[in-house]
Amino acid sequence: MKRNFLSRYSQLLVPLVAVLLIVVFNLIRDPGFFSIEVTQNNTGNTVLSGNLISILNGASELAVLAMGMTLVTAACGGQDISVGALAAIAGSVFVKVLKSGGEITGLSILLAFLACCAVAVIFGAFNGTLVAVFRIQPMIATLVLYTCGRSVAYWINGGATPTLTSPLITALGGFIPGIPVPTPILLVIVTGILFALTFRFTSLGIYTQSVGVNQRAARLNGINTVGIKLLTFMILGACCAISGVMAVSRLSLINHETILLEIEMDAILAVAIGGNALGGGKFRMSGSIIGAYAIQALTTTLYAMKVPSTAIKAYKALVIILIVVIGSPVVKQAFGRLTARWRAGKGGVQA
Amino acid sequence: MSRDKRIREPMSDTHLLMTITICIFFCMYFLAMAVWGGGFLRWQQVFDMLNNNAALIIVACSLTIVMIGGGIDISVGGVIALVAMSCVVHLNQGGSIFTAALLSLGIGLAFGLVQGYLVAYLEIQPFIITLAGMFFARGMTTIVSLEPQKVAHEGFKTLMNTKVEIPWLGYTAKNGNLIPARMEIGVVVALLIVVLVYFMLRKTRMGRNFYALGGNSQSALMLGINIRRTRMITHLLSSILAGIAGFVFLMHTGAGNATNAAGAEMNAIASSIIGGTLLSGGVGNVIGTFFGVMTLTTIKSIVTVSGLRDPWWQSITTGAMLCFFILLQSVVLSRRSRGKNRKNQREAVK
Amino acid sequence: MEQGTVLTMRGICKSFPGVRALNHVDFSLKKGEIHALMGENGAGKSTLIKVLTGVYSRDEGVIEVEGLSGDVQIRSPQDAQEAGISTVYQEITLCPNLSVAENMFIGRSRGGLVPWKQMENRAGEILSGLGIPARPRQQLGSCSLAVQQMVAIARAVDMECKVLILDEPTSSLDDKEVAMLFGLMRDLKARGVGIIFVTHFLEQVYEVCDRITVLRNGELVGTYETRNLPQVELVSKMMGRELENLSFMEGRKRTGESSSTVFEARDLSSTACPNAFDFHIAKGEVNGFTGLLGSGRSESVRAIFGADRVTGGQTLVDGKPVRIRSPRDAMEQGIAYLPEDRKDDGIIADLSVRDNIILALQVMRGFFHPISDAEAERMAEEFIRTLEIKTASLDTPVRSLSGGNQQKVILARWLLTHPRYLILDEPTRGIDVGTKTEIQKLVLKLADEGMSVTFISSEIEEMLRTCARLIVMRDRRIVGELTGEQLTQESVMRTIAGGESV
Structure with a gap:
């Protein structure tokens, strides 16, 4: 039973070790690193603050995108590199709808969110069609939207970078009065619960994995493979809309060029660090989520170490390489052989 | 009799896709000449396109090599930026052009060795490794210098301004002077690389091994090819070419900047794809890639002259063009395989 | 040396x-x-x-x-x-x-x-x-x-x-x-x-x-x-043991109840099988398609199951016309198909034995009615026991099983859907002799319970042992049908080779 448990969760080993290393490193460097304080922010709310909160908060967009990316990776055996651009489009639509509707109310925010969700899902379906119907590799298919997505976002707002001024938007991107936890964290939790419910009440999990592992066999078992691939891209579209809205609300403005820049790379990285094969097939969404937080924890740590923001990428690259090298099958095998030999040697001595 | 057979042999996928691209490029260019005339009628237009894209042509060759081998390399843009910045700093500190060239090759080599080793021998996905490579290169660029730097080295400035003049492709200006077509040194380097890579892919054993590796790596192993070494070489070549591209880039811009060559990797991938290289590996050709770069550039020029001056139109049309090409390739290849099945069936019935 | x-x-x-x-x-x-x-x-x-x-x-x-x-x-x-x-x-x-x-x-x-x-x-x-x-x-x-x-x-x-x-x-x-x-x-x-x-x-x-x-x-x-x-x-x-006496199977040919036709195809054709053919099978009958490789035997059953794009013809289940255009349609009519190519069409290699077993049933139940873990475990365990599938655990990826056990997993997958008509395309290819006999026995047992089975094999001997009716194909056409006394190795060979059908 124990072995069973281990084999089932061994995939999570790498991301968990990565998080653990970062945590231990920080605790040694600064024992107070993860302390959480209760403070008053400038609007008079009682809120939680501290590095831990900023990690959890800062990784929100990434975590949501990583969830969607996991599904696409599993079903299609490739990655969507247009998520950043798509989130920019979604954010633009969100702002456009709010700007055109007069005063910003809860209802108008909901409508704007639904509108941008719909647009993002349609673009997701476009990507999905290229992949599922025309059998183009996901990376190539989404290169189209990657190339022109941010320009489309710019076009939607007519070449401007409009701002939104409303306490409601501030609350969406920061804190809801009376709740000490940043709203984006709550949104991630809601998204996570939605995914958990989807897996619980539909067969999405086994369908996507079957399609990803062996498409021909899946089809002969009556699975609509085209539909499943399309569905995963549409779900990822919805994830893009959620993270786009989060990013817009944080700053209360949309800047098509900088919003969620290069987040597609981080999202793919989160999936890979989570131990999921980028070639598709079996997946564990929890791994990707942990991966997303590991990436953010790393960034926050580097900031705390006063590494200049522009140079962070270089350090991040080194840590990424370290993590994937540890997770590499070749290294794992070599390590396994080494321990086996060590054990055999020890046994020999005892005998 | 054997000659008859040669003529009847259907084109390979590589050649078919390349031919389509070249045809479309010429159609587009002639259309541009007919509709907008002006600059398009001058050879200088072609040379300008080359001058502005010499570095892109070189990294597109890198991507073609890696993609034929079934991999991907998205670190090339970062390597260009790092090389350009390092060379500027080196030159401004009193280095010579020769040592700067060595430095660019060295940086390329270092990236190639590390990335190649990790991908080929530790079997890590190339996307992740080269993504880390890109992050590292971009980060290092800002560590080398956060501020944009301009080349102050006189010798290098002369090199930058040296142009190959081709009088017979020039045009007569309004005042009656003959203005020869001008081509930068970097273009010569880029064209040389295209020819060399074409030769390598077509004629050398190593080049054919790349195709075998990309076609089916397991088979390649069984056929006695050292697939790890071959895969390593694809990455090595790719990064060295990216290093050269960085130097060529600097010869064109004369300045190092942290955001240099932003998105070059994706442009290079797009060019390779338009030129008929498949990401799945085993199919592709640098001549096609060269025309891929030219096709993308022509579209941008057309957008500019046609009056769509809003900043978003260039990339939207580029995206649309890319979409058109990948759909076309998908349809052509699937029709082809369907045709093949039908033919085999007919043969079986006979 | x-x-x-x-x-x-x-x-x-x-x-x-x-x-x-x-x-x-x-x-x-x-x-x-x-x-x-x-x-x-x-x-x-x-x-x-x-x-x-x-x-x-x-x-x-x-x-x-x-x-x-x-x-x-x-x-x-x-x-x-x-x-x-x-x-x-x-x-x-x-x-x-x-x-x-x-x-x-x-x-x-x-x-x-x-x-x-x-x-x-x-x-x-x-x-x-x-x-x-x-x-x-x-x-x-x-x-x-x-x-x-x-x-x-x-x-x-x-x-x-x-x-x-x-x-x-x-x-x-x-x-x-x-x-x-x-x-x-x-x-x-x-x-x-x-x-x-x-x-x-x-x-x-x-x-x-x-x-x-x-x-x-x-x-x-x-x-x-x-x-x-x-x-x-x-x-x-x-x-490693004396060959089992196979004679127990002789003389127990399953002709089924000829009165009740379970499935019938008229002028059926598909992209892979361009020549239209007729076919029918009765309740409890075991029949087979035979012919050389490439003669169209697999393509015919794939057309029945809707695995290739169907281009024409009519299908009837229990005498009523039904539309079968995809594997899903066929499954809903109670047809199951064990494909010829186990690795590419059959197993989902990376998924566990349990997931592989429940897959078809899960699809039949639909996207919004997932089988619970407990139920899946129970079903998988039952079949691992009855078919004697040798696996370390339910969570073992099916790819680490031997060929014969993989085949049993796929068989379990289809039996779990309780099909009325089971198509087995080369179920014994590339698996060991012991499992071969087990599968043959199972086919006859299922027929006894009223299931109709179509059995395809490259080994004529095996077909003669299990099938009551053999449909012989050559060059993608049905060239003969053999029953009863005609079922001898010699006559099958002769029909395949192109002598006039007996």
């Missing part, structure tokens, strides 16, 4: 985590002999071959090759080639994107440049010399599978090898091509090449082989002269 021996392997051991795949196996190959390597699945044949070709490294043992002194270290397929050992695998291991000539020469030429002209001329000579219908400049992917297989053999032949390993090369060839291959093998034998021939077809072994080495459970059973080893004895040595 003895005189006249090209290859000696002594005391070869190889272990994988938890399994001892080879245990002190000895093997020797003489110059100019064809040596069959026999054994059930999991006996260690492929492991031995892979050790010899450098795909796996051996844990212990010595390999000696004629002309090379001492123990030869073979660490990669390249080393093997250099030692004069060439292999043709069951699956095509060539590159489809390269030309035929390149495939014959890549990975073995010296020097930096590719001499295209010379290479193509030489390839043309070899191909025409062996009578292989391929052109040197043709892209390999545009050739049929059989031709690709022959190109692989041509490559090996040209390598002047001392040892040629043929790992189940005949499983995708038809009789004519097999005969051609055997001609080639005898030719090579005359030139002094030692050939190791791995196959499941007993008749082929007795046709061409000089000696037979039998492995069982990773251990050497023995090496025998073919003429001294009767077929029955060979089988019992492979299985």
